[in-house]
Amino acid sequence: MKDPLKICGKVEADLASLLEWRSSDPPLSTFDDFVQATARAEDLLKYGALLYPAYMKVEGVVVRADQYDHDNWERWRENLDPIDAAAMVNRVHVTDLLYADYDRASELEDSVGPMLAFYWQLAVDSQFPDDAVKVEYNGDVINTFQRRVGQPDATQSAAPDAGTPRR
Secondary structure, eight states: OOOHHHHHHHHGGGOHHHHHHHHHOTTSOSHHHHHHHHOOHHHHHHHHHHHSOOEEEETTEEEETTTOOHHHHHHHHTTSOHHHHHHHHTOEEHHHHTGGGHHHHHHHHHHHHHHHHHHHHHHHHHHOTTSOEEEEEETTEEEEEEOOTTOSOSOOSSOSOOOSOOO
16 A cells, blocks of 8 residues: 555646645745645545545445445345445446546546555544455556455455446
């Protein structure tokens, strides 16, 4: 899992708003100065929900609460066990989360994806510490999946075949 500070540092030079701010306000030139000078309380509340999603249990497995829909769950369950159904329901494309800024999200998804996976792992570990749930960024998708009993490690690089149902 990548360190969010390293991710920020990697894309810092490419953030247009930061570059514009630096040119108009040279004495405050660090990324931290930029964040503190431009962040708003409303921003923290909006992004807090994105960085720390709620999880819930469905049929004994952990599912992102905002991804869960009963009918969609039932469609996945027609062909998959609860662990594989949860892995499918929990698949999130970075650009789907940031559709208001789709083009920029597409450009930066290899930075945004690992950062989201980092925070989502903290969220799921905090909410369900005993459930061996793993969050990984894989290409343009963030996968959240649960270890099967007897599986030595929660690492599995992708969810099962995506099939058809999708919200």
